[in-house]
Amino acid sequence: MAGQTTLAAEPDERSPLLVNQQAQPGSSATSTTSISKNSDTVVHVRESSSGDSNAPSYTDSVSTDTSLLRDIESEAATGQPSKDHASFGTLARVVLVLMIGVFVSNADGSLMLATHPVIASEFNDLESSSWLFAGFVLASAATQTMYGKLSDIYGRKNLILVSYIIFALGCALVGVGQSMFQVILGRVISGAGGSGMTALVSILISDLLPIRDVASWRAYINIAATTGRSLGGPAGGWLADVIGWRWSFIGQVPLMLIAVALCQIYLPSNAEQFKGGKRVEPDHSVSSWERLKSVDFLGSLLLALTLLTLLMPMEIGGSKVPWSSPIIPALFGVGVILFFFFLRTERRAIEPVVPLEIFSIRDANLSIFVQMTQLAAQLGLMFSVPLYFKASASVSNTEAGAHLFPAVAGNAIGGIIAGIYIKRTGRYRNLIILAAFSASLSYFSLLVSWHGHTNWFQSLYIAPGGFGSGLIQSAVFVSLQVVVKPHHMAPAISLLYLSGTCAMILGLACVSTVMHEFLKSGLESNLAALALDPADRAEIFQNALSNIEYISTLAGDVKTAVVRAYVDSLWWSHTVSLAFSSVALFASFFIGEKPLGKSEPLPQAEQLSEEES
Structure with missing residues (x-):
């Protein structure tokens, strides 16, 4: 290319695809960035230096003329979209269509939180109820990192369609399962699809938007997610009361088929050709088969x-x-x-599924760790809330699920506020600190006030926990993007979601274990104090431990003893959530911040070329 000049510029929020041109110590690749004097184009070439002469190299051509926001303004004035940017219409269609899958997947999670005691109790296996979550999230963890890599090869759209279909198959199996094993297997299949539904949405948005605008557009996705979580719990509980819990999952299948059809029609087939709001010319010199062979x-x-x-x-x-x-x-x-x-x-590996250099970045590690501990705390709370109200107040499944609403409403508000704050100020660190503090305050309030007679005002104490989770997910997402190199963005996002999935397993396992261990000891001591016949005491113990609906058949001192055992065991589960959230609060103070500048054009290529000359 005539008039090329090699630059050594570090990437920032205004240049999402400009990477460090010098080979980093220990790096297996070298990069050069050239700017044409006759066009506003940056060409980024990355070649393997691992010693493999047959290793593929990649060339990206990126427009640097304007920001996406300026392009939107131009499109509004002329009615014509720019050739170098995702148009506003494309963004709107993408977000609206993806909202369907986001809504359904989040409704699925909250209705499972609301109905898991009923499902497990039907099979007389309440101790295994945590596997309805664990099977889902373990499958998510096993498949999470592959979606980003495969979508680079086969396209974001194709992988989203695959994930939707897998999720629908899992829901169908849960709905028709005739044993606890079959239902858990259905959740495993759903988890394998659900991991792609979540990670690919964020990757798509990161492709099509500059970093400062990501949080505000993710706020719209968060509204759909929160609406799903808000409606999923009460709807699942109502269906369980009226026609049975199975229809909570069977009913998701036609919705997912509609989402598949709309994605096929409206999602762009070339979404992966945008990086940070800039169009990237695809490299046709490397075939899909060669790229597939390089997948780790x-x-x-x-x-x-x-x-x-x-x-x-x-x-x-x-x-x-x-x-x-x-x-x-x-x-x-x-x-x-x-x-x-x-x-x-x-x-x-030539193309590692998890680039290890990400872990050499302190703020990346802290961001992932803070989200992990916060999500572990939040899922533990969401698991225990329906159990608490069913045991302490003998409410219906519908009402037990409805008690999750303050948390999911707080989550929506937190996500929206985070998007607006980051968009206006370009800062995110204070949001992370506020999120962890708000959640810790919520869990401490539960320890103080939830002792079996909880009024409507005290039931709102879970709202700050949800608010903190909404803040932290948006803020940490931006925090990670700021410090990770652009060509590692897709695996970094997948890693963030993978860490969240592992955190859910950790939080759920800790809360479930603590709750059941204290429930066993509480039932034994409380029933022993009643001087019951040993045979009757053993029967009550086993039934109360395996089926929470059994409490409604009890009366008098026996019911009081069983309810007290449940309430006390759930109190200890809140201490687990508080411990996780307190650790998140401590770690959040050590996260650095790189303020995001206003979305503005880069210096003209011709001026840069002249200065270098």
């Missing part, structure tokens, strides 16, 4: 097996097998060995 399938498999073996003990310990069983340390040991092999594989 071995790393993905090792990562999935590592997560399964490390997280499995937290699910089976204390319920399926005792904590003293040799199976528990054996699984942890195998997990550590698999993790070692995973690290070796990633260091040698």
Whole structure:
């Protein structure tokens, strides 16, 4: 290219695809960035230096003439979209269509939170109710990182369609399952699809928007998510009361089929050709087959097996097998060995599924850690709320699910406020601190006031917890994007969602284990104090432990003893949420901040070329 000049500019929020041109220590690739004097185009070439002469190189051509916001203004004035940017109409269509899948997936999560006691009780297996969540999130963790890589090859649209179909198949199996195993298997399949539904939405938005605008557009997605969570709980509880819980899941299938049809019609087929709101010319010199061969399938498999073996003990310990069983340390040991092999594989991979250099960035690690601890705290709370009100107030499934509304409403408000604040100020660190503080205050309030006789005002104490989660998810997403290099953005986003999935497993396992252990000891001591016949006491103990609906059949001192055991055990579960949130608050003070500048054009290529000359 005539008149080329090599630049050594660090990326910032205004230049989403300009990467560091110097090879980093330990890096396996070198990069050069050239600017044409005769056109407003940056050409980024990345070549492998791993010693493999056959390793593919990638060339990206990126327009640098204006920001996406200026392009939207131009489109509004002329009625013609720019050739170099995603148009406003494209963005609006993408967001509206994706809202359907986001709505359904979040409704699915909240209706499961509302109905899991009913589902497990139908099979007389309340102790396994946590597997209705754990199966979903374990499958999500195993498949999360692959969606970003495969969507780079086969397109965001195609992978979104695949994830929707897999999710629908899982919902259908849950609805027709005739055993607890079949229902959990359906949740596993749904989780494999649900991981793509969440991660790919965020990747798409990051492709089509400059970083400062991401939070505000994600606020609209958050509204759909919150609406789904708000309606899912009460709707699932109402369906369980009226026609049975199965229709909560069967009813999702036609909605997902509608979403598939609309995505096929309206989603752009070339969304992956935008990076940070700029159009990227695709590299046709490397075939899809060659790119597929470079995908780190071995790393993905090792990562999935590592997560399964490390997280499995937290699910089976204390319920399926005792904590003293040799199976528990054996699984942890195998997990550590698999993790070692995973690290070796990633260091040698041409296109690692998890670029290890992300973990060398302090703020990236802190951002991921803060979201993990916050989500672990929040899911633990959401798991315990329906159980608390069914046990303490003998409410219907509908009302138990409705008690989740303050948290999901707070989540929506938090997401919207975060989007507006980041858009106007370009700052995010204070939001992360505020989020962790708000959540910690919420869980502390539950410890003080939720003792079995909770009035309507006290039931709102879960709202600040949801508010904190809404703030932190938007703010951490931007915090990660600021510090991660553009060509690592898709795996970084997948990693963020993967960490959230692992946090859900961790939070759920901790809360469920603590709750059931204290429930067992509470039932034993409370029933022993009533001087019941040993046979009757054993029957009450077993029924109360396996089926929460059994409480409504009790009366007098026996019912009081069982309710007190449930309330006390759930009090201890709130201490787990408070511990996680307090750790998040402490860590949030160490996150740095890179204020985001106004969306504005980069200096003209011709001026830069002349200065270098």
